[in-house]
């Protein structure tokens with residue numbers, strides 16, 4: 399069982415996010431558990447303040463360290479920061495400054511982690527002491543800036559859950575998908591065999607499995623070469 403604990407100031411953001419398809423089935427099958435927690439639950443002041451102005455001046459607000467440390471320690475059942483986490487606990491700060499989420503990073507989390515705590519930043523970001531002393535990983539979902547870590551948490555959870563053994567069921571598998579063997583997936587077609595003059599490649603209608611396999615390997619390589627040559631390096 400892989401447990402995801404999301405720390406956010408907008409827990410309602412996730413209300414429908416995990417209610418569909420593969421993630422829903424994986425939850426129902428007891429393969430994964432996902433909970434969104436309101437960061438304000440770990441504030442101690444009467445205004446339940448989670449942010450404050452940046453030292454040194456500048457725009458915007460910064461998420462304060464105290465409630466985030468308290469939330470992580472509470473959710474991981476520890477009290478000594480990073481060094482006291484179980485080996486299978488990963489505490490992830492979602493950040494445009496992190497290492498980029500790839501198939502390999504998702505695989506690492508799916509195979510090694512028992513609990514993944516996800517910290518969603520907002521505003522100008524999170525007090526740097528969280529990155530320096532609390533988290534095990536800083537992860538970005540790409541080289542662009544989102545308004546908050548919540549969409550990134552959904553992307554990360556979706557990518558990881560697909561790779562949890564049993565999550566995809568028997569009808570489909572992650573083995574042939576893009577990135578699993580270093581190339582993109584091959585092109586897929588379904589009925590009708592002809593649509594507005596556009597025909598499905600004849601080989602796919604031939605029933606010749608060897609030829610179909612060969613065609614798929616070639617097209618996957620061709621598409622990778624054209625769209626993502628960096629993957630072949």
Ligand SMILES: C[S@@+](CC[C@H](N)C(=O)[O-])C[C@H]1O[C@@H](n2cnc3c(N)ncnc32)[C@H](O)[C@@H]1O
Nearest residue numbers: 492493494519522523538539543544546547550
């Ligand atoms: C507006 S951003 C802060 C950006 C920060 N000032 C910077 O320039 O690096 C607010 C929050 O959104 C989340 N975020 C933004 N872009 C992201 C990305 N590419 N991947 C993951 N999280 C991201 C982070 O949690 C971040 O703390």
